[in-house]
Amino acid sequence: MGEIGLFALRAPESAGGVGLGLPEAVLVFEEAGRALLPGPLVAGHLAGSAGLVAGAADGSVVVTALEGAWTGGGAPLVEHLRAADAVLVLDEGGEARVLSPGELPAEPIRSVDPLTPLHRVQHRVHGRNAGGADGAFAEGGAGDAGGAVGEGGAGGAVGTSAGGGTDAAALRRDAALLTAAQQLGSACRTLELAVGYAREREQFGRPIGAFQAVQQLCAGMLVRSETARSVVYAAAVTADEGEVCAAKLLADTAAVHNARDCLQVHGGMGFTWEAEVHLHLKRAWLRSEQWRTAVTSEEQLASALVRPICH
Incomplete structure (x- = not known):
């Protein structure tokens, strides 16, 4: 993935990146979701395109991410922690921080998706980030992760705040959108699988796609996919x-x-290991709990609706 430019897609060409934008990244991550590519792809892309971790852009350093939010009393999850060389911590507000995996107090848990190993953060350990502000999860800050922060050379092209730092809120927004793009790709792929199987599988001497109940299921899948596509592309x-x-x-x-x-x-x-359908469902369940959950999205949208309109 690093060799084909996935992690440096939005880094400027002057820094060795591809120099594309968020809409192009959404298209790429849609295809990644369609193919069920495993790994912390979103975290690697954010770290590589923003130049937060040296080696992330070319894939030589594996980066995972921690959302840094304890919502509803639940501890946050981090994926592929054992395979990671660095953890991108995106706290609510403030700037992004980078930690080494050993600094994160986490324990492995069973994941619903067999291709996405998970760890749960056990407790908060307050420290300080590179700018001297209080941190949230581990002692030390971005500067303690082997001096990796800011050495990627992207010049803050992605998620840069007005003060020149790396805005965690902007990165969290991008992560949510890229995850939505992966979900979109998965939704389109399962639609293709359903239609293809309905054309081939016969029952009572006819393809099951000839039956109205199956047609209605496929039609509903198409409506959901195309509705999501228009909104994801617009947000990009x-x-x-x-x-x-x-x-x-x-x-x-x-x-x-x-x-x-x-x-x-x-x-x-569909439940057999020979079919990929159940893997799409498990991955979709997992992604729906990452970055923007349904509750978080609904609350933010509701707040926007009741906010007074300024003329």
């Missing part, structure tokens, strides 16, 4: 916080419900 162009929330909400819904309907079309065959 505007990078508006509210539109990103809407994109993540609709893409999560499309990915989960399309995978479930695809399983319904496949019947028992």
Whole structure:
């Protein structure tokens, strides 16, 4: 992935990157979701394109991410921690920090997705970040991660705050949108699988796609996929916080419900290891709990609706 430029996609060409923008990144991550590519791809892309971790852009350093939010009393999860060389911590507000995996107090837990190992952060350990402000999860800050922060050479092209630092809020927004793009790709893939199977599988001497009940399932999958696509693409162009929330909400819904309907079309065959349908469902469940959850998106959208309109 590093060799083909996935992690340096939005880094400027002057820094050795590809020099593209968020809309192009969304298209790439949509295809990654369609293919069920494993790994902390979003974290690597953010770290490489923003120049936060040396070696992230070419894939020689594996970067995972921690959302840094304890919502509803639940401890946050981090994926692929054992394989990672660095952890990108994106706290609520402030600037992004980078820690080494050993600095993170986390324990392994069983993941619903067999291709995405998970660790749960056990407790907060307050420290200080590179700018001297209080940190949230581990002692030390970005400067303690082997001096990796800012050495990637991207010049802060992605997620740069007005003060010149790396804005964690902007990175969290981008992470939510790229995750929504992966969900969109998965939703489109399960639609293709369902339609293809409905054309081939015969029952009572006819393809099951000839039956109205199956047609209705496939039609609903198409509507969800195309609705999510329009919103995800729009959010990629505007990078508006509210539109990103809407994109993540609709893409999560499309990915989960399309995978479930695809399983319904496949019947028992969809649960076998020979079929990829169940893997799409498990990955969709997992992604729906990352970055912007449904509750978080709905709350932010509701707040935007009741906010007074300024003339």
